[in-house]
Amino acid sequence: xxxxxxxxxxxxxxxxxxxxxxxxxxxxxxxxxxxxxxxxxxxxxxxxxxxxxxxxxxxxxxxxxxxxxxxxxxxxxxxxxxxxxxxxxxxxxxxxxxxxxxxxxxxxxxxxxxxxxxxxxxxxxxxxxxxxxxxxxxxxxxxxxxxxxxxxxxxxxxxxxxxxxxxxxxxxxxxxxxxxxxxxxxxxxxxxxxxxxxxxxxxxxxxxxxxxxxxxxxxxxxxxxxxxxxxxxxxxxxxxxxxxxxxxxxxxxxxxxxxxxxxxxxxxxxxxxxxxxxx
Amino acid sequence: xxxxxxxxxxxxxxxxxxxxxxxxxxxxxxxxxxxxxxxxxxxxxxxxxxxxxxxxxxxxxxxxxxxxxxxxxxxxxxxxxxxxxxxxxxxxxxxxxxxxxxxxxxxxxxxxxxxxxxxxxxxxxxxxxxxxxxxxxxxxxxxxxxxxxxxxxxxxxxxxxxxxxxxxxxxxxxxxxxxxxxxxxxxxxxxxxxxxxxxxxxxxxxxxxxxxxxxxxxxxxxxxxxxxxxxxxxxxxxxxxxxxxxxxxxxxxxxxxxxxxxxxxxxxxxxxxxxxxxxxxxxxxxxxxxxxxxxxxxxxxxxxxxxxxxxxxxxxxxxxxxxxxxxxxxxxxxxxxxxxxxxxxxx
Amino acid sequence: xxxxxxxxxxxxxxxxxxxxxxxxxxxxxxxxxxxxxxxxxxxxxxxxxxxxxxxxxxxxxxxxxxxxxxxxxxxxxxxxxxxxxxxxxxxxxxxxxxxxxxxxxxxxxxxxxxxxxxxxxxxxxxxxxxxxxxxxxxxxxxxxxxxxxxxxxxxxxxxxxxxxxxxxxxxxxxxxxxxxxxxxxxxxxxxxxxxxxxxxxxxxxxxxxxxxxxxxxxxxxxxxxxxxxxxxxxxxxxxxxxxxxxxxxxxxxxxxxxxxxxxxxxxxxxxxxxxxxxxxxxxxxxxxxx
Numbered sequence: 070x071x072x073x074x075x076x077x078x079x080x081x082x083x084x085x086x087x088x089x090x091x092x093x094x095x096x097x098x099x100x101x102x103x104x105x106x107x108x109x110x111x112x113x114x115x116x117x118x119x120x121x122x123x124x125x126x127x128x129x130x131x132x133x134x135x136x137x138x139x140x141x142x143x144x145x146x147x148x149x150x151x152x153x154x155x156x157x158x159x160x161x162x163x164x165x166x167x168x169x170x171x172x173x174x175x176x177x178x179x180x181x182x183x184x185x186x187x188x189x190x191x192x193x194x195x196x197x198x199x200x201x202x203x204x205x206x207x208x209x210x211x212x213x214x215x216x217x218x219x220x221x222x223x224x225x226x227x228x229x230x231x232x233x234x235x236x237x238x239x240x241x242x243x244x245x246x247x248x249x250x251x252x253x254x255x256x257x258x259x260x261x262x263x264x265x266x267x268x269x270x271x272x273x274x275x276x277x278x279x280x281x282x283x284x285x286x287x288x289x290x291x292x293x294x295x296x297x298x299x300x301x302x303x304x305x306x307x308x309x310x311x312x313x314x315x316x317x318x319x320x321x322x323x324x325x326x327x328x329x330x331x332x333x334x335x336x337x338x339x340x341x342x343x344x345x346x347x348x
Numbered sequence: 349x350x351x352x353x354x355x356x357x358x359x360x361x362x363x364x365x366x367x368x369x370x371x372x373x374x375x376x377x378x379x380x381x382x383x384x385x386x387x388x389x390x391x392x393x394x395x396x397x398x399x400x401x402x403x404x405x406x407x408x409x410x411x412x413x414x415x416x417x418x419x420x421x422x423x424x425x426x427x428x429x430x431x432x433x434x435x436x437x438x439x440x441x442x443x444x445x446x447x448x449x450x451x452x453x454x455x456x457x458x459x460x461x462x463x464x465x466x467x468x469x470x471x472x473x474x475x476x477x478x479x480x481x482x483x484x485x486x487x488x489x490x491x492x493x494x495x496x497x498x499x500x501x502x503x504x505x506x507x508x509x510x511x512x513x514x515x516x517x518x519x520x521x522x523x524x525x526x527x528x529x530x531x532x533x534x535x536x537x538x539x540x541x542x543x544x545x546x547x548x549x550x551x552x553x554x555x556x557x558x559x560x561x562x563x564x565x566x567x568x569x570x571x572x573x574x575x576x577x578x579x580x581x582x583x584x585x586x587x588x589x590x591x592x593x594x595x596x597x598x599x600x601x602x603x604x605x606x607x608x609x610x611x612x613x614x615x616x617x618x619x620x621x622x623x624x625x626x627x628x629x630x631x632x633x634x635x636x637x638x639x640x641x642x643x644x645x646x647x648x649x650x651x652x653x654x655x656x657x658x659x660x661x662x663x664x665x666x667x668x669x670x671x672x673x674x675x676x677x678x679x680x681x682x683x684x685x686x687x688x689x690x691x692x693x694x695x
Numbered sequence: 696x697x698x699x700x701x702x703x704x705x706x707x708x709x710x711x712x713x714x715x716x717x718x719x720x721x722x723x724x725x726x727x728x729x730x731x732x733x734x735x736x737x738x739x740x741x742x743x744x745x746x747x748x749x750x751x752x753x754x755x756x757x758x759x760x761x762x763x764x765x766x767x768x769x770x771x772x773x774x775x776x777x778x779x780x781x782x783x784x785x786x787x788x789x790x791x792x793x794x795x796x797x798x799x800x801x802x803x804x805x806x807x808x809x810x811x812x813x814x815x816x817x818x819x820x821x822x823x824x825x826x827x828x829x830x831x832x833x834x835x836x837x838x839x840x841x842x843x844x845x846x847x848x849x850x851x852x853x854x855x856x857x858x859x860x861x862x863x864x865x866x867x868x869x870x871x872x873x874x875x876x877x878x879x880x881x882x883x884x885x886x887x888x889x890x891x892x893x894x895x896x897x898x899x900x901x902x903x904x905x906x907x908x909x910x911x912x913x914x915x916x917x918x919x920x921x922x923x924x925x926x927x928x929x930x931x932x933x934x935x936x937x938x939x940x941x942x943x944x945x946x947x948x949x950x951x952x953x954x955x956x957x958x959x960x961x962x963x964x965x966x967x968x969x970x971x972x973x974x975x976x977x978x979x980x981x982x983x984x985x
Binding site for chain 1: 702703704706707710716798800805807810858915921922929930949950955963969
């Protein structure tokens with residue numbers, strides 16, 4: 070009886086790991102396959118059965134891909150857009166969250182509800198008319214077209230407001246008595262106290278800016294202004310059947326974020342969890 | 349700095365949180381604002397600090413009307429119940445914060461912080477974060493931060509309520525010591541009568557926004573202005589007893605408590621503290637229904653006729669549940685109130 | 696402080712400007728545009744006002760197909776993803792040492808560019824040299840024309856979408872599992888409750904709010920699918936538009952056919968659907984709080 074249960078437990082344990090490992094393989098297979106394909110020769114790519122890893126890693130594939138299209142330019146553009154958008158988001162988010170959490174002004178509740186209500190509007194719906202706006206502003210093919218519409222996010226404001234609200238009011242009153250202005254209180258107390266949450270927001274925004282695809286595609290038309298994701302799609306069409314080069318180019322787009330993810334996993338997971346459990 | 353409060357009132361909707369309060373505090377005094385929660389004591393403190401604007405009335409610091417002066421210009425130090433230390437700053441940065449806000453140079457601010465840290469005895473923790481300190485140490489950092497700018501008045505909101513019982517006694521002595529050393533007019537809010545009595549020069553008892561009595565602790569304990577104050581001060585609580593007086597003999601439910609009191613005949617409300625009884629074989633007979641050992645004393649729960657009465661006796665007394673005990677009340681230990689519950693006198 | 700002042704608006708100003716210009720204005724504009732016949736962005740011209748665009752929209756078989764595809768997508772992806780995610784989350788949560796490792800692996804798809812990884816999936820779905828057909832051939836399955844035959848386009852999209860959407864669900868469920876008091880499990884163990892019963896009677900009910908949340912987020916996401924389609928079918932909506940989705944339809948009308956009014960009408964329909972889903976979510980979560 071006792072040993073039966075023991076055996077059942079062992080089987081359950083083994084089964085658990087079999088399932089988990091199978092799931093892990095399913096999850097990382099596309100990544101492994103992307104990297105391995107990017108290092109194969111054209112012959113290895115079409116070989117049957119396919120080899121998991123190339124015999125000799127073809128590092129030159131990366132060089133060829135890098136040179137076949139202006140990826141350096143794309144990379145610089147992506148970095149510029151990502152950094153500027155994220156910086157803008159942080160500034161507007163901190164300012165707004167501070168106003169909503171600590172300052173008193175007429176109509177505060179109404180404005181906050183309005184901000185929250187915009188979360189229900191699908192961004193996909195706005196793209197058409199925003200595109201029209203960008204045309205009318207004559208911003209087409211500029212960095213500001215890719216950056217300005219995205220430097221404020223009701224969602225991050227909502228998230229940070231909730232963090233700011235957890236800071237006891239007595240800290241604010243204490244600072245008041247100590248002759249600290251609102252703005253200084255925000256910079257010296259609120260921001261450092263919530264630096265982890267702000268950092269999480271920054272990383273989440275970096276990821277979404279980096280991966281943005283449709284908007285930059287719409288508002289740019291010259292090669293000089295293209296970002297990586299657009300460049301990759303363009304390259305895919307141009308490179309045709311050079312799968313190893315397409316895979317190498319995909320790696321160029323994916324790897325920086327994966328590296329950030331592996332190092333800052335804690336903040337990303339924390340940020341997504343916090344925002345996910347708001348319900 | 350002496351403080352004068354005139355007709356101070358704060359109204360929230362229909363509620364008078366503080367109702368036409370008048371109070372004068374002498375320079376260097378330590379005053380306890382005492383009362384149950386919701387009595388308006390914290391509101392009073394916040395009006396003194398300037399964080400809450402009064403609906404009516406005036407506050408004077410010395411001769412100066414400060415009613416409309418914002419908190420940062422009032423020269424006050426304020427210590428919050430939860431200390432409100434900035435968690436991401438070191439102790440030193442917390443203490444220098446008010447100085448640097450006032451434009452003081454960093455080096456000088458550090459020096460001043462160190463001086464005040466020595467007074468509150470936390471100078472060895474200057475580089476630590478608040479979370480690395482005990483509750484009592486955090487409290488002292490908060491006091492240091494409040495005192496470092498050399499305010500005229502120190503305000504403390506429930507300074508001891510976040511501490512455990514043992515630390516509370518030690519810390520209240522510490523507050524008294526610091527206050528004496530710095531010689532600063534100090535007002536603190538508390539709901540703990542023992543705390544208020546043990547360190548205050550004077551206590552202001554409040555109830556539902558109205559000041560009930562403002563007195564030196566001993567005088568207040570012995571001569572509470574009304575039944576509310578009588579009940580609020582003292583642990584174990586005072587006994588509320590209905591008494592009859594006839595020819596100087598005070599009795600309750602027909603049991604004689606005391607003879608020879610110079611009080612007009614009649615029926616009164618009275619308060620008798622548990623420690624005011626003494627064992628007297630010829631006195632009123634009590635039946636013991638329960639016993640609590642408190643250390644120095646035994647607290648007896650007894651019945652005097654149909655009234656519950658708490659009596660303190662010496663702890664070496666041999667007595668058990670169900671025993672009978674004869675007691676009388678010491679001279680001038682029966683507090684007698686009129687039908688408006690205002691003190692007539694001690695008899 | 697007692698006094699109210701307008702200073703708060705100074706702090707809100709940057710956000711309000713962006714919000715008004717790029718969220719509220721375009722929302723109103725899109726609604727207006729949906730009622731203008733033959734509208735042109737270039738010179739603001741239109742030749743009629745009315746429901747013309749909506750009529751065109753609902754009589755277009757492609758739009759009908761996009762609705763059906765979205766429905767198929769919701770019915771397949773959302774439940775499958777949630778059930779699998781629940782299973783993996785519970786298993787990951789029961790690991791002690793490897794928990795962090797598994798969590799890291801399973802969350803990876805969430806941070807990855809859909810465009811890039813879609814291109815990889817496209818390569819894996821390749822009918823001649825793709826990894827998937829090779830693995831299937833081991834089990835004796837004939838090569839499948841995943842990306843070239845209309846009947847396999849949706850299954851390919853669904854597999855890709857499940858892979859992508861599990862990451863978020865697992866994370867939410869793992870966080871939810873942390874909130875279940877350990878004592879519930881201890882009590883169940885003392886009562887020698889079988890594992891499966893523990894799962895169905897304790898774990899799943901405790902996770903119910905997260906399951907509802909994930910379902911709604913999953914559904915909303917399903918209605919917005921675009922990048923997945925674009926990357927998997929190299930900018931097309933699958934063979935013979937077989938993987939047409941609502942958002943793909945809208946963008947196609949707007950970007951390729953210049954039918955701005957119809958695109959706007961489509962986006963208003965999308966907005967209404969998402970609004971309805973959000974209301975359901977608010978009702979469910981709000982009801983729970985009470």
